[in-house]
Amino acid sequence: MTTPAIETTNLTRRFGDFVAVDAITLSVARGEVFGFLGANGAGKTTAIRMLIGLLAPSDGEATVAGANVRTDPATVRRRIGYMSQRFSLYDDLTVRENVELYGTIYGLSRAEIRSRMTELLERIQLTASRDTLVRQLPLGWKQQLALMVALLHRPEVVFLDEPTGGVDPITRRRFWELIYATAAEGTTVLVTTHYLDEAEYCDRLSIMVDGRIAAMGTPAEVRAQVGVSTLDEVFLTLTRAVAAP
Amino acid sequence: MKLRTIGALMRKEVLQVFRDPPTLVQVLAIPLIQLVVLANAATFDTGATRLLVRDDDRTPASAAMVAELVGSGEFTVVGTAVAPAHIEAVLRRREAAAVLQIPAGFAAAVARGEPTAVQLQINAEEGAVAGLIQQAALAIVERQAGAPSTLEVRQQGWFNPTRRYKDWMVPGILVSLTTIIGLLLTAQSITREKELGTLEQLNVTPVTKGEFITAKLLPFWGIAMGIFTVGLIVSKVVFAIPTVGAVPIVFLAAMVYLSVALGIGLWISTVTQTQQQAMFVAFFVLLIFLLMSGLFTPLEAMPDWAQAVAHANPVMHFVGLMRAVLVRGAGLAEVGPTIVGLGIAGAAVLGLAVMQTRKTLE
Numbered sequence: 117m118t119t120p121a122i123e124t125t126n127l128t129r130r131f132g133d134f135v136a137v138d139a140i141t142l143s144v145a146r147g148e149v150f151g152f153l154g155a156n157g158a159g160k161t162t163a164i165r166m167l168i169g170l171l172a173p174s175d176g177e178a179t180v181a182g183a184n185v186r187t188d189p190a191t192v193r194r195r196i197g198y199m200s201q202r203f204s205l206y207d208d209l210t211v212r213e214n215v216e217l218y219g220t221i222y223g224l225s226r227a228e229i230r231s232r233m234t235e236l237l238e239r240i241q242l243t244a245s246r247d248t249l250v251r252q253l254p255l256g257w258k259q260q261l262a263l264m265v266a267l268l269h270r271p272e273v274v275f276l277d278e279p280t281g282g283v284d285p286i287t288r289r290r291f292w293e294l295i296y297a298t299a300a301e302g303t304t305v306l307v308t309t310h311y312l313d314e315a316e317y318c319d320r321l322s323i324m325v326d327g328r329i330a331a332m333g334t335p336a337e338v339r340a341q342v343g344v345s346t347l348d349e350v351f352l353t354l355t356r357a358v359a360a361p
Numbered sequence: 362m363k364l365r366t367i368g369a370l371m372r373k374e375v376l377q378v379f380r381d382p383p384t385l386v387q388v389l390a391i392p393l394i395q396l397v398v399l400a401n402a403a404t405f406d407t408g409a410t411r412l413l414v415r416d417d418d419r420t421p422a423s424a425a426m427v428a429e430l431v432g433s434g435e436f437t438v439v440g441t442a443v444a445p446a447h448i449e450a451v452l453r454r455r456e457a458a459a460v461l462q463i464p465a466g467f468a469a470a471v472a473r474g475e476p477t478a479v480q481l482q483i484n485a486e487e488g489a490v491a492g493l494i495q496q497a498a499l500a501i502v503e504r505q506a507g508a509p510s511t512l513e514v515r516q517q518g519w520f521n522p523t524r525r526y527k528d529w530m531v532p533g534i535l536v537s538l539t540t541i542i543g544l545l546l547t548a549q550s551i552t553r554e555k556e557l558g559t560l561e562q563l564n565v566t567p568v569t570k571g572e573f574i575t576a577k578l579l580p581f582w583g584i585a586m587g588i589f590t591v592g593l594i595v596s597k598v599v600f601a602i603p604t605v606g607a608v609p610i611v612f613l614a615a616m617v618y619l620s621v622a623l624g625i626g627l628w629i630s631t632v633t634q635t636q637q638q639a640m641f642v643a644f645f646v647l648l649i650f651l652l653m654s655g656l657f658t659p660l661e662a663m664p665d666w667a668q669a670v671a672h673a674n675p676v677m678h679f680v681g682l683m684r685a686v687l688v689r690g691a692g693l694a695e696v697g698p699t700i701v702g703l704g705i706a707g708a709a710v711l712g713l714a715v716m717q718t719r720k721t722l723e
Contacts, residue, residue: 168565171722189721194567204562208380209373220369221566249380 119182121146121273121304126176129162136162138327149299151321152308155355159327160308164275168198181272197266197274203258207251222269236264256287276307292317312347323354330354362571370576392538392588399534400600410494412436413457415443422468435497452484459483459494531602532683533656535592540622540676541647543585547626548643550577552636570718578623585619605690614700618679620707628710631717650676675706
């Protein structure tokens with residue numbers, strides 16, 4: 117398939133007079149790891165919520181995994197995975213019970229759930245803890261489990277909203293290995309982050325400032341566009357340019 | 362509606378209830394404790410009333426009447442001499458709850474079949490208690506005075522007020538407890554997921570609104586039916602409530618009624634954002650439902666507009682149905698329309714809950 121995994125045209129979301137996302141246009145190819153950067157409040161989460169069908173766009177169009185988010189959100193939901201900023205698996209269920217619940221919801225057969233669970237839990241070395249209540253797992257493992265659950269039904273596109281927030285550097289590293297493995301299987305990954313070193317791992321990235329995309333391209337292209345040598349400087353330059361009166 | 366999805370979501374709800382000790386206590390222990398405590402508290406058995414007697418007649422007839430009052434166990438005579446001017450002071454100081462004055466010539470008038478009067482003054486600070494004292498005293502006085510037999514019939518109705526009251530109250534208490542638990546559990550259930558963020562995750566899955574509400578309804582419906590069943594058994598075994606009519610009718614009606622009560626809880630949960638908001642709305646609704654159910658105050662005593670409101674109250678209909686079937690032995694032909702009405706209300710409120718469910722924000 118040659119259609120992009122994600123394609124938006126002037127996608128806009130207003131809350132009253134406030135424009136949270138201002139006419140963003142972007143295209144993410146299948147199998148790409150796309151970084152979605154921006155300061156707090158720049159509109160990243162609002163943009164993602166529109167792409168996963170959780171928030172209706174005020175204006176513009178978006179197609180995700182071949183379906184229009186405005187007219188066919190049900191199809192979008194079937195084809196995507198989502199890991200929210202807040203840990204949102206069931207704390208009072210075990211690892212296995214969470215996997216079985218979401219596997220069933222996505223229409224996997226019992227056999228599929230079993231084999232997929234074995235495979236995914238092995239990938240994050242959590243097999244021994246499959247009957248542990250999720251609330252008893254350390255944060256890093258909870259986050260990895262949330263990623264695995266988001267991938268359970270082999271979605272075409274997976275949205276990760278600050279997946280590495282609050283986890284230690286070793287787990288962050290591990291997380292990016294998991295993200296690469298996911299992309300290698302052909303799943304498109306859209307990931308938001310605050311860590312600019314992580315942005316270097318992305319195939320392409322965009323930097324949002326005040327609801328608009330201020331820069332977009334491969335890490336090297338973005339550095340060249342702004343004319344500085346690191347993404348740190350790119351980020352500071354772009355956000356300062358707007359913040360200055 | 363995919364049955365597998367509903368089943369998986371229901372399993373999750375049940376696991377969560379049984380893994381959360383506070384919820385488990387709320388579900389299992391509190392209703393039974395409340396049933397036992399309230400059923401014993403909901404009685405107008407005032408015990409022996411402290412009675413002061415001023416007998417100006419001093420005949421065997423007047424003495425026999427006083428003896429009858431004491432012998433009934435309803436009264437103890439705390440004094441026999443009081444000046445008429447001091448009666449109010451005696452009541453005010455609560456030395457006695459009631460004062461009985463028998464006029465001179467009472468026995469003679471009764472013997473001649475002429476009308477005569479005895480005076481009973483009651484401390485009516487608490488109206489209901491005063492009413493019971495009055496009824497009990499009246500019954501005895503009338504019998505002693507040789508009142509017509511038509512009055513005797515009414516006396517018997519009132520003469521065993523404690524037991525009758527319990528027969529009447531326990532089914533009502535059971536209904537209110539089941540309603541409170543069911544409505545609070547459902548009102549919390551969706552808002553809890555909103556607060557935890559787990560609802561956002563569910564909302565990006567293919568779960569439909571109908572599947573979601575069905576899976577939220579059925580587990581709590583089962584729990585509420587369980588509470589109702591255990592409560593009915595306790596009511597029968599411990600409080601010996603009558604079961605004149607067919608118990609299966611009561612169960613059928615309970616199943617239908619709970620779809621309304623839990624549907625209202627779910628609807629509250631869909632229109633509020635936090636558990637705290639949901640609790641406020643649920644308490645508001647519960648208070649109105651329970652106070653206007655005819656459980657504590659007779660519907661006939663309410664003004665017309667309030668009666669009209671009460672008729673829209675599912676609790677009122679179900680309490681009435683329980684009493685009609687259990688105490689009076691009403692059959693399906695009589696209570697059928699009520700059950701159908703509750704079914705329509707349940708379908709409407711559940712439909713509303715499904716419509717109000719938002720898979721998207723704002």
